[in-house]
Ligand SMILES: Cc1cc2nc3c(=O)[nH]c(=O)nc-3n(C[C@H](O)[C@H](O)[C@H](O)COP(=O)(O)O)c2cc1C
């Protein structure tokens with residue numbers, strides 16, 4: 001796994017290897033979005049375990065962009081000391097931490113958002129109860145500015161990078177997708193016009209953090225939905241981001257409406273079911289100059305090696321394998337190259353909602369059996 005363990009840089013950020021802990025909501029913040037000491041210690045373990053770059057769970061830039069309980073908020077300056085404790089915990093272990101910025105758009109409820117959810121058009125997302133309100137031009141300008149303010153705070157709090165969550169059906173993805181964006185103005189229609197909101201968010205963030213600070217985007221290579229964003233749309237959006245000097249693009253796929261082809265697939269139990277967004281990442285890699293990260297179902301060193309050395313992907317991102325094994329990269333580095341032990345059952349979501357934080361339920365059961 002020589003390529004995996006190469007040191008690299010993304011803009012002014014030095015990384016010890018090519019592994020990324022993909023953004024993972026942990027459910028470990030207070031009800032108002034304030035990070036807890038439990039979350040800081042969770043990140044400390046990940047950094048100590050060898051993950052090259054840790055991307056936080058999605059963090060709302062405005063109250064009405066909140067989705068899940070225990071989600072982190074960067075909509076206010078009030079959480080500065082907790083945020084700094086969190087970035088310090090990672091830096092103390094020699095790690096790097098990037099914050100994922102999100103507005104949930106129509107993928108939330110009025111109860112959580114504190115108002116009728118906002119979206120590019122009044123198109124209801126199947127899994128959510130209310131029809132969202134179509135955004136006015138003023139709403140667009142305000143949310144674009146909120147992303148910039150959030151990025152400014154992130155830099156002040158010691159984060160090493162920011163990631164725009166433009167995937168998985170959240171607000172930016174809703175603008176990119178012809179299914180949820182039925183606007184007739186400058187923000188809807190052609191792929192370029194549907195990308196306009198993303199580019200405005202990017203510019204707002206870039207102007208807040210300056211040219212040397214790493215700005216990354218997580219983009220769906222496809223929504224895996226009839227009539228949703230497809231790979232041609234995604235390539236167009238990636239080219240526009242690349243022209244704007246984005247520092248890296250992480251490629252995922254699917255939304256909450258994509259069923260078995262969603263972002264967090266189960267049954268990743270054989271090498272041929274791994275790396276389920278790799279083909280999309282390869283298409284984007286061919287079209288851009290910036291580094292590309294691939295996420296979704298990476299479990300075995302052989303599959304990872306092939307993606308890095310064979311397909312030219314720059315970084316491998318994983319989520320669930322690190323929930324079960326925060327020390328996975330260290331284990332591989334020390335020579336134990338057996339695949340990640342995560343069985344992709346998605347049992348880790350439930351304790352995030354019910355017990356104040358995610359953990360691997362399979363590992364916990366096995367520990368009980370052993371004792
Ligand atoms: C508990 C959990 C929380 C997640 N939260 C986020 C999130 O906040 N932002 C995001 O972009 N993706 C999120 N994801 C998706 C992962 O980043 C990743 O794209 C997906 O799980 C596929 O990678 P994996 O097979 O390595 O788990 C989450 C996944 C899990 C399991």
Ligand code: SF4
Nearest residue numbers: 342343345346348360
């Ligand atoms: S509960 Fe454990 S084994 Fe199941 S998906 Fe989550 S981390 Fe993997």
